[in-house]
Amino acid sequence: MAQKITISPVTRVEGHGKVTIHLNDDGEVIQSRLHIVEFRGFERFVQGRPYWEAPVLVQRLCGICPVSHHLAAAKAVDVIVGAGTGDGLTPTAEKIRRLMHYGQILQSHALHFFHLASPDLLFGVDADPARRNVIALARTPEYRDLAVQGVMMRKFGQEIIKATAGKKIHGTGAIPGGVNRSLTEEERDGFLKGEDPLNADAMIEWAEAAITLFRDFHKKNREMVDEFSRFPSNHLSLVGKDGAMDLYHGKLRAVDADGKKILHDIDYQEYLDYIGEEVRSWSYMKFPFLTELGKQDGWYRVGPLARLNTCEHIPTPRAQEAFETYKSYTDGRPNDMCMHTHWARLIETLFAAESIKLLLEDPDILKDDLLTKGKRYPEGIGLLEAPRGTLFHHYRVNEEDQITMANLIVSTTNNNQPMNEAVEQVARKQMTGQKTITEPMMNAVEVAIRAYDPCLSCATHAIGRMPLEITLVDRHGCLIDRKARWSGTI
Amino acid sequence: MQKPVIATASLAGCFGCHMSLLDIDERILDLIELVDFNKSPINDIKEFTAECDIGLIEGGCCLDENVHVLREFRNHCRILISMGECAIMGGLPAMRNGISVRECLEEAYLNGPSVRNYNEGKVLPNDEELPVLLNRVYPCHEVVKMDYFLPGCPPDAELLWQALTALIHNKEMDLPYEVFKFD
Numbered sequence: 001m002a003q004k005i006t007i008s009p010v011t012r013v014e015g016h017g018k019v020t021i022h023l024n025d026d027g028e029v030i031q032s033r034l035h036i037v038e039f040r041g042f043e044r045f046v047q048g049r050p051y052w053e054a055p056v057l058v059q060r061l062c063g064i065c066p067v068s069h070h071l072a073a074a075k076a077v078d079v080i081v082g083a084g085t086g087d088g089l090t091p092t093a094e095k096i097r098r099l100m101h102y103g104q105i106l107q108s109h110a111l112h113f114f115h116l117a118s119p120d121l122l123f124g125v126d127a128d129p130a131r132r133n134v135i136a137l138a139r140t141p142e143y144r145d146l147a148v149q150g151v152m153m154r155k156f157g158q159e160i161i162k163a164t165a166g167k168k169i170h171g172t173g174a175i176p177g178g179v180n181r182s183l184t185e186e187e188r189d190g191f192l193k194g195e196d197p198l199n200a201d202a203m204i205e206w207a208e209a210a211i212t213l214f215r216d217f218h219k220k221n222r223e224m225v226d227e228f229s230r231f232p233s234n235h236l237s238l239v240g241k242d243g244a245m246d247l248y249h250g251k252l253r254a255v256d257a258d259g260k261k262i263l264h265d266i267d268y269q270e271y272l273d274y275i276g277e278e279v280r281s282w283s284y285m286k287f288p289f290l291t292e293l294g295k296q297d298g299w300y301r302v303g304p305l306a307r308l309n310t311c312e313h314i315p316t317p318r319a320q321e322a323f324e325t326y327k328s329y330t331d332g333r334p335n336d337m338c339m340h341t342h343w344a345r346l347i348e349t350l351f352a353a354e355s356i357k358l359l360l361e362d363p364d365i366l367k368d369d370l371l372t373k374g375k376r377y378p379e380g381i382g383l384l385e386a387p388r389g390t391l392f393h394h395y396r397v398n399e400e401d402q403i404t405m406a407n408l409i410v411s412t413t414n415n416n417q418p419m420n421e422a423v424e425q426v427a428r429k430q431m432t433g434q435k436t437i438t439e440p441m442m443n444a445v446e447v448a449i450r451a452y453d454p455c456l457s458c459a460t461h462a463i464g465r466m467p468l469e470i471t472l473v474d475r476h477g478c479l480i481d482r483k484a485r486w487s488g489t490i
Numbered sequence: 491m492q493k494p495v496i497a498t499a500s501l502a503g504c505f506g507c508h509m510s511l512l513d514i515d516e517r518i519l520d521l522i523e524l525v526d527f528n529k530s531p532i533n534d535i536k537e538f539t540a541e542c543d544i545g546l547i548e549g550g551c552c553l554d555e556n557v558h559v560l561r562e563f564r565n566h567c568r569i570l571i572s573m574g575e576c577a578i579m580g581g582l583p584a585m586r587n588g589i590s591v592r593e594c595l596e597e598a599y600l601n602g603p604s605v606r607n608y609n610e611g612k613v614l615p616n617d618e619e620l621p622v623l624l625n626r627v628y629p630c631h632e633v634v635k636m637d638y639f640l641p642g643c644p645p646d647a648e649l650l651w652q653a654l655t656a657l658i659h660n661k662e663m664d665l666p667y668e669v670f671k672f673d
Contacts, residue, residue, distance in 0.1 A: 063506020
């Protein structure tokens with residue numbers, strides 16, 4: 001009998017989503033979709049607001065990585081006040097913002113790995129759902145230290161954000177053309193030598209330990225980690241000078257599945273010449289693509305996996321070493337293994353921890369030259385690499401300083417097609433020809449989604465929400481039955 | 491004695507209030523000794539499996555589905571709390587109140603500079619799988635009775651901690667002025 005499977009809500013992802021999988025009479029998957037089911041309408045309702053509100057207002061579309069939106073909006077507004085496109089700020093302002101951003105990367109990556117993803121790795125995808133969470137992790141004696149480390153790493157990142165932005169969530173540190181404060185010596189010393197054990201060296205050490213943890217898991221589960229939801233794609237991110245990893249500023253680069261450059265380090269103020277978005281009726285989340293390749297072939301991945309494919313090196317020593325090991329696993333070719341995203345994310349966590357230490361040791365972060373102003377422009381575009389991938393903010397303003405147009409392409413939106421591909425692949429592998437759909441099969445679909453760390457909160461800025469459903473349909477597409485995950489036997 | 495049971499939900503919110511709850515940092519390890527968690531986005535419990543003592547609601551209602559979830563929480567939770575500005579008064583998403591839903595959708599899917607040239611069919615999301623958008627964003631207490639209101643965008647971690655521990659220990663909330671933040 002044909003079935004439709006729904007997994008709803010998809011949990012342990014940060015936001016709202018829903019998956020539907022349609023099976024025909026022969027038990028073959030004929031359609032699978034990840035629906036984003038919320039919409040907020042930011043693009044419209046920020047119109048008329050003064051542009052300097054954008055950094056504090058628009059960040060409220062996501063409480064998980066608000067700093068990313070805060071800074072992307074600030075970078076766009078920098079252009080409007082004539083402070084350049086990321087390198088026009090004073091050294092102090094630039095470095096305080098970078099510190100805030102790397103604090104954000106650290107806390108967000110720690111949250112994802114320790115709180116959301118590690119239960120799948122440590123307890124198994126098919127473990128009892130009641131146990132598959134961070135609380136159970138903390139209650140298991142052998143993993144308690146790990147859970148504590150996750151909590152403390154997130155705390156360190158959040159404290160860095162508080163010191164630079166004023167608040168841990170929805171802060172106000174970045175303003176048009178700069179920042180509104182720098183660090184005191186006392187604050188800096190706390191982060192460098194703090195006991196709690198809040199210091200940058202401890203973060204570097206724990207990030208390295210987390211990479212070791214992942215690699216041990218990889219050794220024992222090579223087939224699953226390498227083959228689970230693996231598929232080729234294009235990859236897109238910002239890269240810094242000489243192709244170095246830089247998560248705050250750079251040029252836009254894309255490579256194809258073979259590593260050939262298909263977007264050649266363009267100035268992102270020109271993004272509209274290269275990127276378009278498709279609308280599909282079944283999701284509030286749009287589908288971005290490279291216009292030169294078209295809707296069908298132009299989709300790409302963003303985020304840790306993509307960034308380690310586009311960049312050529314990492315400019316901090318320990319992360320570079322980890323990067324070399326990672327690259328040698330694929331002989332330098334682009335990595336298309338979905339579960340390796342966790343590995344890539346942890347290498348970035350190490351990079352963030354090392355970057356934080358370097359910034360803290362830089363005397364510029366204590367100085368008080370905070371603001372730049374120049375010739376006013378009617379339009380500004382700000383991009384950065386948020387924890388989950390490339391984030392685009394674009395504003396136009398009128399002579400009264402009111403926003404007249406806002407366009408946002410958030411990280412998770414950039415990963416829309418890849419997540420749909422992942423769902424399709426896992427569904428085909430796990431569910432084709434099966435007479436009964438089990439809970440572990442459904443969790444496997446969620447694991448594939450979770451690897452992209454989808455921040456559906458961001459993605460739904462547009463009005464939206466994510467649940468997982470499996471539904472029975474006949475060959476004419478008529479609904480026979482629909483069951484959610486917890487309604488008993490499916 | 492059985493531990494108090496807590497459930498949480500994010501409706502039309504940004505998850506910032508849930509993140510603020512995590513900002514109690516290492517005390518989260520104490521909290522899990524004091525209470526059991528039921529339906530919540532931080533675990534894999536998708537439907538209520540027990541009656542709950544405390545329900546924490548982030549976000550107001552902007553979809554028909556938010557209303558269903560909120561009513562379900564009211565039915566299963568002895569004490570229901572509006573956590574943060576969006577639950578209390580709609581918050582930032584309520585900036586769309588006064589603008590028609592159609593205008594919001596058209597801006598996002600027809601007029602935006604990166605969609606304008608590529609939406610030949612003038613498609614707007616309207617699939618039966620998508621919940622229906624409400625005409626405006628509603629605060630929670632306009633939909634069901636709410637018992638407590640914890641302000642802030644998000645509420646300070648300290649405020650959440652003190653309010654929760656008071657409820658857990660059956661004590662009156664003693665919330666000093668400093669922990670209230672309205673920004």
